[in-house]
Amino acid sequence: MVHRLERLVIRHTLRLPCPTGPAGQGDVMARQFDAALMSVGFKLSADALKRLSGLSGGTVLDTAVRTLDTVCEMVGDHVRHNVYFKDFPANVPDTFEFWMRCVTEALEDDKARPGVLAQLRSGVIDLLTLPSYGTYRHTYDEMLTAHDELTAAVGDRLTVLHLGGPLDDEVGALYLALAGSTTPLGDEHLADLGVLAGHCADGPQPEAIPVRENRAVVNAARLKAGSTLLLDTVTDVLRLACALSGGDVSLQEPTRFRALSRSARRALLAGLDSVVTAAPAKVADVLTHREAFKRLGERLHPHEYPQWPGAAEVFAVARGEKKAYTFDGRVEALLGADDVAGAAELLGSAPGRLFRALDRLLRSASTQEERDAVVAAAEQVVGQVSGRVVLSVREYLHNRDQETGRRRVFINRAGRAHVVDDTRAAVPQADRERLIAALDAEIGRRLPSPERLLVDPDVLGVALPLSGRATAAGLGVLPRGSVSPVDGELLRFFVYWKQKQRITDYDLSALLLDARYDTVSWLSYTNLTEVEGEHSGDITNAPDGASEFINLRLGAVRATYIVPQVNIFSGEGFEETEESFFGFMLREGEQRGRPFEARTVRMKSELRGPGRVALPLAFRRAEDGSWHARWLHLYLKGSPSYNRVEGSQASVATLLRGIVEREQLTVGYLTGLMANGGTQVASWDAGSVPDVPVTYIGLERPEGLHPDSVVITPENLRDLIPE
Structure with a gap:
């Protein structure tokens, strides 16, 4: 559990909980640890390196093993990324030439030849029946020998891990931040809150838990710990029941309620009774989720507990045995009578x-x-x-x-x-x-009125996180609608998936659109090479995990928009696979290296959506030739199978246009209001770090800030949202 909690702190805060152990001469091991971190795009802060150097070598080694395991997973380097074409991006063949090669090899295979000849007579070849198509033809180690070592470049990502406080303090602070968030959390963060709430049930609690989903997760932990529940509506009780059953606490999807223990049933019924007794009108909220309450009543057996008549009334309303007049019904009646002023x-x-x-x-x-x-x-x-x-x-x-x-x-x-x-x-x-x-x-x-506010200009285009569900879990991920600069000459996308039970084929594609959102070209398994770049080849089965890449030379791109997408051709959906994620890398000029190099990864996000076509983000070229990313985090329904970039061009273009034309409220909007309110706002200058406390807003936490400074980065951007 300690390791799990430490991982949560590092992932959410980029802070290394202060290591503890016997004192020693750990400086050599600490420098080796720092070098290992830099190989995957991370680095220890000066304070963290100093702290580790004063500990024993064994303590430093244990810390290094745990931390490297965590950061490698954060960036997607915990798996082996092989490619179909061993030399990718070099020597990728023309698509038709490659397909003909696969047919020729199949005809030379005694077992495959009869089936291929029959297909040739029909005039249609199924690529998936060709033995050399869709599966790796070389090992991961053989692929590595075909590539030079990565040449270090100034533009390589270097994410600093700052020294945190004791683990218990860091865990408690993270719990308070997530539980007290003023915006809904994404699914992964909500799951993390559940872990933290269980650990912190007997510790300090936030003054308020304004988001109902967060409250349900915290209540589930409090119920198990025997603590008082936080309930003020009957819907709070319904959400808690969903949490106890492993269901959807947002109530968007129906939950199949589990059989609950007697103590849990008593707590839920007592909670319903207390809410209705304190405010009888709140029983009308039942009508919004009538079917869910009816199913919950079948599990709670309220007739066995006559001491809680308020709870019985809730289920009587759900069954239609008792009338309740909703607030919304009164509003609708006024609007139906054209009394807009009365409704207002x-x-x-x-x-x-x-x-x-x-x-x-x-x-x-x-x-x-x-x-x-x-x-x-x-x-x-x-x-x-x-x-x-x-x-x-x-x-x-x-x-x-x-x-x-x-x-x-x-x-x-x-x-x-x-x-x-x-x-x-x-x-x-x-x-x-x-x-x-x-x-x-x-x-x-x-908004707060800090005496001095320092702002990194690159953060001004980041959209305000009005909902955690508008941001995917991962590293370097920004809220939907955010715009961030892209610096580099080579842009490389990657997708990784590992199937759980069924043969699963994901296809990475990139659609290129002009300024009018018309298709210019695309890269996919049906079009392996273009002027702009190369596709690494189609993998159609991933029992041990599979990767696909697209390499783009931004200077050669003939389009205004680049829209990477992940299409499910067949098999398990994004939420069914054992693991699936997308990301992109940036490299300078002819910077060589393996197809996947952790320290060039700028973003890695989990693919966990309901559709069959994922659109993580898009890239747009400005009039001055610079490129910017616009974050989407969207899923299209698509078809049950055989989704391809050619079939979704129109819908992707229409959706992208709607997103691009919509203006988001950004960090720049809030800092503008703060400046108008009298706050002194200055651009961050890394060469001039003030020695007094400041409020800093940026994409990364800089080193050297006064310890009492308030720091806002994408990891805690929700703190900018006022209550």
Whole structure:
């Protein structure tokens, strides 16, 4: 468990919990550890190196083994990345030439020849039936001997591991940060919170847990530890039941409730009773998830516990045996009577719901007087709305100018996306601007006012993480909609997957689009070479894991957009495989090395979405020739099988256009508000590190900052979101 907790701290914070052990002369071993880290793109901070140097060699060695194991997995270097074409990116053949070679080799194979001849007579060849197609023809070690050592370059990634405090302190701080997050966490972080909550159940707790999903995970740990539960709605109890059953605490997917212990059933029923007794009107929330409550009632047996009548009432409402009048029903009744002002007034008692209904209310209003009433209601309660909702509505209104031909992009919590034409009536410009001004003023009021703020310019284009589900788990990953610079001459994508039970074929492709989103070309197993680059070859079975690569020379790219994608041709989905991840590397000029070199990896993200086509990010060339990445984290439904880049060109282009045309709220937006509020904002200068505490916002934590400084990096970017 200690090793697992240490891994969580390193992954989430890039901090090495302060090693403990007997004192000694560990300086030589510490330098060797540092060199090993640098070979995979990491490095010890000066403080961490100094601390390790004063410990025994055995302590340093144990720390090194655990840490290297963690960082190698973070960057994708914990597996062997082989390629079909041993010399890739050199000597990749023309696609047709390669296919003919496979046919020729099959005809020379006595076992395969009859089947191939029969296919030739029919005029159609199935590549998957050719013995030399789709499987590695050489070992990993043989591939390594075909490549020179990587030449070090200034642009190679070097991620610093800073020295942290004692492990228990680091674990406690990480738990408080995740549990108290003002934004929902992604699935992996939610699972990590569950581990931390179990370990920290008896320790310090956050002052508030505003996100309901986080609260459910914490409650599950508190229930097992015998601690008091944090419940204030009947839906909190339903989410807790889902957590105990290993289900979806967001309630987006149905949960199959497990048989629960008597103590768990008593705790859930007592929780329902206490909520309903304290606020009888809250029983109406049952109607939103009526079927789930009915199924839960079958597991809890409320009739066995007459001492909790409030719980029995919950399930009576779910079964339709007792009437309950919902807040939403009252709102709908007012709107049905064309009483927009009345609906706005009623929604004012539930500020979050009012803000989510603003667009509809403004469109439903028939007079300026009614629109004024809606805007006034929002202005009156904006101080009671969570910061995440205020920012979400602010971003929404910024993109709600109703230009002709605009598209609406819908993205669900799992990253599934689709685009439709926006046919809604316009929101009057004056009302929109009045609301935006009110929201800006409120957000500015809630932001901290540090005496001195230092900002790395590269972080200004990073989108605010209004939901952890808009960011995939991994290294160097930024929230959906973020824009970050790409520095390098060679861009190389990679995908790795390892099937669990069925033969599984993933295909890495890159679609190249012009400024009008029309297809210029693509690289895939059907088009191995192009002016822009090369594909490493198609692998069609991955019992021991498989990798595919695409190498691109950015100076030769004839397109405006590069859109890498991972298509499932057959077999297990992204959420079914034992492991699957995507990433990209950047290299300088003719910098050689193996197809996969850990210290050139700029980003590695897990592939764990519901669709059959993954779109992790896209690259765009600016007018000055520079390239930038725009982060997508999207999944297309695709077909059950045989997905190819040729079949998804139109849908990918449409989706990309909708994403690119939508403007996100970024770190630059918040720092602009802080500057307007009187904060002194300066660009970060690595050559001039202040010796006083500062607030720093950047892509990486720099060395040398005063220990009392507040540091915001992508690992804790959610801390920027005001409550």
